[in-house]
Amino acid sequence: MAGYHAGSLAVQELMGVRDRAEHVGRSVGQDIKPVAAAFLELQPLLVVGAADPGTGRVWASALTGEPGFVRATGPRRMSVRADTGRLAPALRTPGTPVGTIALDPRTRRRMRLNGRLEPTPRGFAVEADQVFSNCPRYIQRRESYETLADRGPGTARLLTELAPEQEEFIRSADTFFLATVHPGGADASHRGGNPGFVRVASPHELTWPDYPGNAMFLTLGNLRGDPRAGLLFLDWTTGTTLQLTGEAHAEFSADGGRTVRFTLAEALWTPSALPLRWSAPEYSPANPDR
Secondary structure, three states: OOOOOHHHHHHHHHHOOHHHHHHHHOOOEOOOOHHHHHHHOOOOEEEEEEEOOOOOOEEEEEEEOOOOOEEEEEOOEEEEEOOHHHOOHHHHOOOOEEEEEEEEOOOOEEEEEEEEEEEEOOEEEEEEEEEEEEOOOOOOEOOOEEEOOOOOOOOOEEEOOOOHHHHHHHHOOOEEEEEEEEOOEEEEEEEEOOOOOOEEEEOOEEEEEOOOOOOOOHHHHHHHHOOEEEEEEEOOOOOOEEEEEEEEEEEEOOOOOEEEEEEEEEEEEEOOOOOEEEOOOEOOOOOOOO
16 A cells, blocks of 8 residues: 555554554555455445535545445446435535445445545546455444335434433444544544443543554544544434534553544434434444443
8 A cells, every 4th residue: 555644653653563554554555356346336335534625524424325326437436326416515526535435234344445536427436545445343243224215314403512312322332433534535434342332421522442453543543643533323223323523532541552532513413314224233243341
């Protein structure tokens, strides 16, 4: 892959994993390999992270469609079919750095593609800078899903603090997605654990443990240089989503543990935002006990 930026290098050095990070980084490329293209075409869900061009705030958003709505249309190009009128401003702005992640709970596989956005008549495309897969750790298995037809989202509400309903929503979550940015681009990643792994410290603050991963420290490296972050929680059984934007900071303990503290600026609560309804989870055996 292209060299790590200064933020990731600093965290790798702090954690003593530079050699491992260099080895893992060799799996990151720009090309969408045939196995990755086939994986994309099977997915009904794509998460996209980007900074709003007007406010600068970072958001993570979920897009859904019939399998095939996301597909590789070139060796380094991914195209997404979407209602352009409902896309966030960042996803209609040429050249926007975006991070994307396609995650399949049925197989516990995930794929990340980061690059620059190009609007198209049917949605948008992303010219890839980074393409890579992650291990299945912390992904909860969900065996199947169904798509509800002819049902639109409920009324979205913009919030400046979390009410008890949103606090309980977060406490019961076993998965969320995290969008971050750096001077050269953007990234979207997955975080998973047993319900309760994300703690609500106040109506304006969340914390969660940063579990051991692939040693690249792309997310924490981004946050070291730019604290802006966007979080996406979703209810896999009702389609309700909670999007949060604000700032996040990593705290490192002497024993090598890591905690991320997120401070809320705004939140968007949308009942039945997504038409997908997934089966009950089988929790990952890698999830640490609370």
